[in-house]
Amino acid sequence: MFKETLVEGYRKMFSKELTREELEKFQLFKEELLYWNERINLTAITDDREIAIKHFLDSLSPLKEEDCLRKGRVIDIGTGAGFPGIPLKIMMPYLEITLLDSLKKRLNFLDGVIEKLALKNIDTLHGRAEDYGKAPEHRETYDYAVSRAVARMPVLLEYALPFVKVGGTFICQKGPGITEELEASKKALEVLGGEVIRLEEVELPFVERGHHVVIIKKTRKTPKKYPRQAGKPGKNPL
DSSP states (O other): OHHHHHHHHHHHHHSSOOOHHHHHHHHHHHHHHHHHHTTSOOOSOOOHHHIIIIIIIHHHGGGGSTTSOOSSEEEEETOTTTTTHHHHHHHOTTSEEEEEESOHHHHHHHHHHHHHTTOOSEEEEESOHHHHTTSTTTTTOEEEEEEESSSOHHHHHHHHGGGEEEEEEEEEEEOTTHHHHHHTTHHHHHHHTEEEEEEEEOOOTTOOSOOEEEEEEEOSOOOTTOSOSTTHHHHSOO
């Protein structure tokens, strides 16, 4: 059921077929996810079909925007169990991806997945976005930041935009409340140097819930005081 759902769903979304190698990698990823989920809390979604739809196909939804992701450095902020970073890497192996998360156990799992799937040019980073967003080796060095189901937009923008170089892009996956979130994000966008260039509604196969991809261009440098110290963006959003 897992493979059939993934193959049919991908076909519906992109009018293309998954290769045997891509399908095998998704199968291995699913097996590792379920194995490790019995040991550490990675996901509440454990049904094969639901994993295919709500984790894998959902993670690939930015690829419906053809100019969304091209060759370059990508940071996945708050990657959790590897979403959307690992599925994106499977489908776009030329991307250089960093998976950022604050929980070391999750990153240990992801290190094992990376080795098992023989993925290249992908690494994990343990810590908080508020700290690494100010580190010279990470600040404004990425072509893209991606994030899925991490925080409300005003908070998420302060996590993400400091990583993105001027001219780069933040790609954010959001649910049905995105219009209100964007309205509340006007100050954060202005302060942090971002501009919404596109908001696209995405149809996810086999489900009816609303889903959106927000494309935000980094138009100028983020002031040095941002991101604020750990915990501040969430407690006092811009």
